[in-house]
Amino acid sequence: MFFSPLSSTMTVIAIAGALLLPSLLFAFNTNITTLLAEFQNNARIVLYLTRDISDSQALEVSNNLLTSNAIDSADFISNEEALLSFSEAAGFSQIVADLEANPLPASIVITPNLAGLAGLDQLAVRLDQMPEVELVQVDSLWLRRLAAISELIVLAARALGLIVLLCLCFIIGNTVRSHIENRRDEIKIIKLVGGTHSYIARPFLYTGLFYGLLGGLLASLLQATIFLSFRDPLNEIFNLYDSSFTLPLLAPAMLITLAFSGALIGWLAAIISAYRYINAIST
Amino acid sequence: MISFDKVSKQYISGQCALASVSFEIDKGQMAFVTGHSGAGKSTLLKLVLATEKCSSGHVVVNGTDLNHIRKREIPFFRRRIGMVFQDHQLLNDRSVADNVALPLDISGFSRSDARRRVRAALDKVGLLGKEKQFPAALSGGEQQRVGIARAVVNRPSIILADEPTGNLDPELSMETMEVFEQFKNVGVSLLIASHDISLINRMDCRTLILNGGALIGDTGHGELS
Numbered sequence: 001m002f003f004s005p006l007s008s009t010m011t012v013i014a015i016a017g018a019l020l021l022p023s024l025l026f027a028f029n030t031n032i033t034t035l036l037a038e039f040q041n042n043a044r045i046v047l048y049l050t051r052d053i054s055d056s057q058a059l060e061v062s063n064n065l066l067t068s069n070a071i072d073s074a075d076f077i078s079n080e081e082a083l084l085s086f087s088e089a090a091g092f093s094q095i096v097a098d099l100e101a102n103p104l105p106a107s108i109v110i111t112p113n114l115a116g117l118a119g120l121d122q123l124a125v126r127l128d129q130m131p132e133v134e135l136v137q138v139d140s141l142w143l144r145r146l147a148a149i150s151e152l153i154v155l156a157a158r159a160l161g162l163i164v165l166l167c168l169c170f171i172i173g174n175t176v177r178s179h180i181e182n183r184r185d186e187i188k189i190i191k192l193v194g195g196t197h198s199y200i201a202r203p204f205l206y207t208g209l210f211y212g213l214l215g216g217l218l219a220s221l222l223q224a225t226i227f228l229s230f231r232d233p234l235n236e237i238f239n240l241y242d243s244s245f246t247l248p249l250l251a252p253a254m255l256i257t258l259a260f261s262g263a264l265i266g267w268l269a270a271i272i273s274a275y276r277y278i279n280a281i282s283t
Numbered sequence: 284m285i286s287f288d289k290v291s292k293q294y295i296s297g298q299c300a301l302a303s304v305s306f307e308i309d310k311g312q313m314a315f316v317t318g319h320s321g322a323g324k325s326t327l328l329k330l331v332l333a334t335e336k337c338s339s340g341h342v343v344v345n346g347t348d349l350n351h352i353r354k355r356e357i358p359f360f361r362r363r364i365g366m367v368f369q370d371h372q373l374l375n376d377r378s379v380a381d382n383v384a385l386p387l388d389i390s391g392f393s394r395s396d397a398r399r400r401v402r403a404a405l406d407k408v409g410l411l412g413k414e415k416q417f418p419a420a421l422s423g424g425e426q427q428r429v430g431i432a433r434a435v436v437n438r439p440s441i442i443l444a445d446e447p448t449g450n451l452d453p454e455l456s457m458e459t460m461e462v463f464e465q466f467k468n469v470g471v472s473l474l475i476a477s478h479d480i481s482l483i484n485r486m487d488c489r490t491l492i493l494n495g496g497a498l499i500g501d502t503g504h505g506e507l508s
Contacts, residue, residue, distance in 0.1 A: 189372045192332065193433070194362035195389045196355075283334050 008211075014171050015215025015266070018164045019258055020222055025157040027223065027254065032150050035238075045110040045120075047127055048135040053106065061132050062108050070123050072113040079106045105134060120144045168215075168265045172208050173273035179204060180277045191283045201274040205267055208274075212266020216259035223254065284309050284472050285331055285441065290340035292326055292496075300326040302496040303340070310440075313463060313473040315483050318493035324476035325369075327493070328443050331474065332366060333357050345440060362390055365434030367444035371426045373418040379405070379429050380414040386437040404432040407462050423450040431459060435466065442466060444475040448482060456482055 049058055055078050062076040077085075082104040087096035112123060120138060128136045180187065187200055285308040292301040301323045308314050316324045329335040330342050333349050342349040345363055352360060365386075373382050380401050387397040405411045408428040418426055427450045434442060442463065448456035460482070463473055477483060483490055492500030 185372075186374050189374065190385065190389070191358070192334070192361065192366060192368075192372075193386050193389060194358045194360075194364075195385075196358040199358075199389055 011171060011175050011211055012214045012218055015168060015211060015262060016218035016222060018167045018171070019216055019219040019262055022157050022161040022164050023219060023223055023254070023258055024226065025153060025160060027227075029150055029153045029157060032146065032153070036147060036150065044139040045112060045124060045127065046137040046139070047108040047110065047130075047133045048137065049106045049108065049132050050134045051105065053132050055106070058106050058108070058132065061130070065108065065110060070112055070119065071110055073111045075109045077107045077109060079104045082107060165265065168212070168262075169269040169272070172211055172266050172269040175211060176204050176208055176270045176273040177277050179207060180274065180281075184281060187278060187281050188283055191281070197275060197278050200278050201271070204274040205270045208270020209263050209267040212262040212264070212269075213259055214262075215266070216262025217255075219262065220255040220258040223258070284312075284345070285474060286341070286343040287327075287330075288341040288343070290330065290337045290342055292323075292330065292335065293338045299496050301330075301337075301493075304493075304496075304498045305340075306491055306498065306501055308472045308474060310472055311467055311470045312489065313467045313475070314489040314491055315486070316474060316476045316491045316493060317478055317480070317483060319478070322493040323496045324478075324493060325445060326496075328366075328445055328474065328476055331441070331443055332364060333360060358389075362386065362437065363440050365437065365439035365442045367427075367431050367434045367442070367447045369445040369449065371418075371430040373426055373429055373433075375418050378415050378417055379410065379421070382418065382429055383432045383436050385433060390437060400436050401432075404436040405429075407435065407465075408432045409458065424452070424455055427451060428455075428459070431462065435462070440471060442471055442473045444473070444477075446477055446479075447475060448477065448479055453482075457485075460486060 049061075053061075055076075058078070059076050062074045065071055065074040079102050083096060083102050086104065087093045110127070112120065121144075124136050124138050127133055190200055285306075287304050287306050290301055290304045291299070293299045304323075304327070306314075316327055318324055326335065330337055330349070331344055333344075333352060336349065345360070347356075347360055374385070377385075380398075383401045383404055384392075384397045387400060392400070401414070402411065405414060408431050410425060410428055410432065413421065413425065413429075418429065421429065427447065431444075431447060434444070444463075447463075448459055451459060456479070463475070467473055490500070490502045491498060492502070
């Protein structure tokens with residue numbers, strides 16, 4: 001079933017490499033998405049309300065905002081509360097005591113959900129258009145950027161996945177072709193004695209499946225190794241961001257997915273290639 | 284049975300291999316095909332095996348008109364024919380037993396059933412002791428006999444042979460012919476291409492004579508001169 005240990009090993013490594021790229025991207029992106037969900041709490045939009053609005057009106061506005069499907073929470077802070085927390089902040093109590101009137105406006109602090117995070121700009125514009133809102137302050141620009149990048153990575157992962165699929169088909173198809181060419185005379189004899197194409201193709205299909213499976217397993221091994229070496233620095237970063245998130249070392253799901261995809265693609269590529277080249281052998 | 288009706292074969296290169304050949308071989312009939320090299324003997328066999336398609340005329344084998352056979356039907360058609368090749372065509376990476384078992388494996392026989400039949404076939408050609416050996420370790424004559432065993436193991440209704448006694452001494456040649464006779468007697472049609480004139484004369488059997496692609500003689504139970 002194998003050419004030689006060296007060329008077989010090279011084929012398996014090529015398959016593993018091809019499978020590894022989209023897998024890494026996907027894993028990377030999954031981690032980012034998890035992080036985003038966690039940091040979501042830090043994302044805020046603060047709506048500073050106009051002066052002429054009463055507390056009860058503002059509270060009503062705040063409750064209405066809760067019904068939006070882009071917003072997780074909306075907290076109303078009256079101008080008295082704002083002044084109080086301002087004065088409690090370091091060193092401001094004296095200044096506040098000296099003030100004649102409350103200069104601070106009332107505000108609503110909004111926490112958008114992940115969907116809101118993606119369309120933060122539009123959300124901010126919509127909120128700004130509300131008559132009760134004087135000023136919109138958008139926090140966490142970086143988080144928004146991260147969300148956008150995450151979407152881009154997903155797109156890249158999918159495109160790469162498609163290219164990888166083609167590459168794998170080519171690698172395995174080529175390997176199967178070589179094996180078939182090597183056994184040309186044999187195949188001729190089997191055809192003359194009444195062997196069908198599926199009878200002849202069967203061992204080559206197992207070859208493709210096996211190569212694909214090995215490639216998938218090697219890919220998951222490589223991915224685990226990469227995660228291992230990145231683990232400590234990354235966990236350090238997560239810690240600094242006060243996140244309890246840690247990088248998983250080896251998810252069983254990843255191993256199974258890679259092994260299975262490898263085997264499946266290997267088998268399918270072998271089918272296409274085997275029947276094509278067996279057909280081409282004339283008798 | 285085999286039926287040729289005004290069959291001609293012309294290759295794309297323009298070479299005319301057969302010209303309007305007609306004959307019939309019934310069940311339980313054995314016939315030689317002879318003629319000089321290039322007379323069309325191998326082409327004749329190829330047409331029966333559906334390796335080539337005739338340019339005109341009809342070839343009917345085992346009730347199947349080969350002008351109309353579909354590509355995916357051909358393997359099943361060939362399983363009812365036992366072919367003995369000129370250069371034995373054995374698989375070198377398999378043992379003698381596995382080589383002989385090939386037609387049975389293709390047809391889906393279980394290992395144990397196959398083993399019995401393989402032994403019987405090897406016994407018929409006198410090679411029972413060599414089951415486990417590989418073709419490379421056998422003499423030319425022994426390899427040829429393995430090829431014959433493979434051709435008969437699946438009890439085909441037609442046996443085609445292309446120079447089956449090429450590598451065999453006179454005694455072995457006669458023994459091989461005896462095996463073929465046994466099959467003839469149970470109703471198998473045999474068509475043997477050979478230019479071993481002495482053997483043909485000894486056998487005193489129906490002989491089709493080809494010359495330049497044309498059938499110029501059909502001795503024995505045939506119809507014409």
